[in-house]
Amino acid sequence: xxxxxxxxxxxxxxxxxxxxxxxxxxxxxxxxxxxxxxxxxxxxxxxxxxxxxxxxxxxxxxxxxxxxxxxxxxxxxxxxxxxxxxxxxxxxxxxxxxxxxxxxxxxxxxxxxxxxxxxxxxxxxxxxxxxxxxxxxxxxxxxxxxxxxxxxxxxxx
Numbered sequence: 001x002x003x004x005x006x007x008x009x010x011x012x013x014x015x016x017x018x019x020x021x022x023x024x025x026x027x028x029x030x031x032x033x034x035x036x037x038x039x040x041x042x043x044x045x046x047x048x049x050x051x052x053x054x055x056x057x058x059x060x061x062x063x064x065x066x067x068x069x070x071x072x073x074x075x076x077x078x079x080x081x082x083x084x085x086x087x088x089x090x091x092x093x094x095x096x097x098x099x100x101x102x103x104x105x106x107x108x109x110x111x112x113x114x115x116x117x118x119x120x121x122x123x124x125x126x127x128x129x130x131x132x133x134x135x136x137x138x139x140x141x142x143x144x145x146x147x148x149x150x151x152x153x154x155x156x157x
Contacts, residue, residue, distance in 0.1 A: 033050050042117070044105070044114040044118050044129055047128065047130065048139065051128075055102065056079070062103075063070070063097070063103050064105075064106055065105050065116065065120075066079070066083070067085060067086060067106065067112045068087075068112070068133075075145075076133055077143065078143055079143070087116055091119060094120075095124065099125060099126075101126075103117070103120055104128050104130070104134055107132065108132065108133055108134055110130045110132040113131060122154065
């Protein structure tokens, strides 16, 4: 065996290992972009646009908890009224969430929202399900985008 073929074969295991880690590293950085099959391990019902719209018709009874980062909400859009609690902070913020309303959790692709819905249900909250902002929009729903306000000319630093 030549020296060059020995080098090639010794590099392949490292390449294969690196390639195998890429999807899991990517999912860890943005867990909501993991394949939709990942939601199969959650108990939460994934809401369709029609189901979400029906729940939103009675805003006094429903609470939408958006578990995305603020930059995701501003760039992708969200529902007009929601409580913003990032997924990683949800368990610490349980005391602030009203138990008298039906809860819908929202994320980009339902991975984080399904995880959040399961967490809330395990703590006794009434959860209707998890929703995907992107699926909602693809099914004809309208997302609200809020542009950040430019600094006021009269504001002092």
